[in-house]
Amino acid sequence: MELTGAEIVCRCLEEEGIKHLFGYPGGAVLYIYDEIYKQKAFEHILVRHEQAAVHAADAYARSTQTVGACIVTSGPGLTNAVTGIATAYMDSIPMVIISGQVPTHAIGEDAFQECDAIGITRPCVKHNFLVRDVKDLAATFAKAFHIARSGRPGPVLIDIPKDVTRNKCKFQYPKEVALRSYNPIVKGHQGQIRKAVQMLLSAERPMIYTGGGVILGEASEALNCLVDMLGAPCTNTLMGLGAYRASSKQFVGMPGMHGTYEANMAMQHCDVLLAIGARFDDRVIGNPKHFAQNPRKIIHIDIDPSSISKRVKVDLPIVGDVKDAITEIISQLKDTLGDAPRPANKALKAWWQQIEQWRSKDCLAYKQSEALIKPQFVVQKLWEVTAGDAFVTSDVGQHQMFAAQFYPFDKPRRWINSGGLGTMGVGLPYAMGVLLAHPDASVACITGEGSIQMNIQELSTCKQYQLPVKIINLNNRYLGMVRQWQEIEYGSRYSQSYMDALPDFVGLAQAYGHIGLRIEKPEDVEPALRDAFGKYKDRLVFLDFITDQTENVWPMVQGGKGLTEMILGAEDL
Secondary structure, three states, X not given: OXXXXXXXXXXXXXXXXXXXXXXXXXXXXXXHHHHHHHOOOOEEEEOXXXXXXXXXXXXXXXXXXXXXXXXXXXXXXXHHHXXXXXXXXXXXXXXXXXXXXXXXXXXXXXXXXXXXXXXXXHHHOOEEEEOOOHHHHHHHHHHHHHHHHOOOOOEEEEEEEHHHHHOEEEOOOOOOOOOOOOOOOOOOOHHHHHHHHHHHHHOOOEEEEEOHHHHHOOOHHHHHHHHHHHOOOEEEOHHHOOOOOOOOOOEOOOOOOOOOHHHHHHHHHOOEEEEEOOOOOXXXXXXXXXXOOOOOEEEEEEOOXXXXXXXXXXXXXXXOOHHHHHHHHHHHHHHHHOOOOOOOOXXXXXXXXXXXXXXOOOOOOOOOOOOOEOHHHHHHHHHHHOXXXXXXXXXXXXXXXXXXXXXXXXXXXXXXXXXXXXXXXXXXXXXXXXXXXXXXXXXXXXEOOOOXXXXXXXXXXXXXXOOOOEXXXXXXXXXXXXHHHHHHHOOOOOXXXXXOOOOXXXXXXXXXXXXXXXXOOHHHHHHHHHHHHOOOOOOOEEEEEXXXXXXXXXXXXXXXXXXXXXXXXXXHO
């Protein structure tokens, strides 16, 4: 039996087990939408802006082990989606984006709502396809999903001209995908792993540094086992939070620009650094020259060879699947140590004494106020009210850092955030994607009055699909992180960072059919949060916390400085 291209698109999504497709219709994809109307295999979620469709599909993938899927129309539909695609690309999130295109005969003719989707997205996708013949459609989908989820994951775009969705051919979905030019290395080199084990066992000041690759590679359980066996300190990057449990004494917090003093000092002064699924980016290690001043051996495990020795020279590279590599290291450690953890020799004890000395600085301490709500306090109370078990999405800025610092995660895939691109406006669509993947979970979106306004129209989507997101708006009436940098680096010249035309968020939430609460006193913080997650459990609640405008994120490593050149508070300026 012959099927139209539009029917084939729906059948391909069904074959790949897609349960939710996020999107926004338009002329070039109407044949597909007509078939979406007829099928029952998956639910289409109508967002209010294409950017939000991609973000929601992205969060769906981040919070599960599946590939996210979304659909946009040609021209402005595609260009609106680019920010979401670039966000997923920077954080290596497996996604397939379907974009409509003008009919094949009109490509290059400047037709209505035409743009070069392939050219525009090439720098921010793992791969992209333009399907010119309906006979290639099924095979292209199979390839796209395979590329998106294998090796280092990433977004893949399929651009489909309108006439291709109308034309017919026989449908057969490929059972296997073989791509001659694409064979990612999965198995780490055994000899390199043996050397790594020897280096770790002989280390006097070992340190384990992990990133988002551990979470993407489903290696969290193995990592917890390895860290416990080695008895070494462990740090998780912003993207890796939850990979190693924050409740362990061996966890020294997040490293980098707004990381803890103990994590940064341990990164700088260790003698063997084991980096797993992390990329030594500028926000984590600061100035590479300063980082390289201290002699240390670096072992780097990553599935992507291009990430190794990119910013920092590595002594022992291991290319391969991180879970596989960690499991092999554990196996070889057991051959040496048996089932017991590595005994703490004199050197390791001295190393921990040093770390505890750094930890005693209590670098995340802040002064509580009886009159003003401190943003850190709100996040701490959120952790208490949700028993540390919520899915937390966030936007970008001060509130993001407060969330990362004061909501400790013990499980992976609970912290959903834009790390690499740093995209404002992701928080609410992320929360939608998470709730659709986990309908019974508690989902909190920690945001700021600047970020939330970038995709606030999605309050309408939340109403349509009854998504009970809890929005924690840390409202300081400033673009907080911009203001902080302007205060420290630009002589307190607050250029365009002050928000003096803010809406009444409570009234706005109510206008969209939700519950809005304004909280202005510290004593009202906890009761408001308990109401949101208790009394109003099944409703979207917008909690507008009026916070201290002067509060900054500490500690801080300024741009171009090294990890040990930290500002611990305003007194260090």
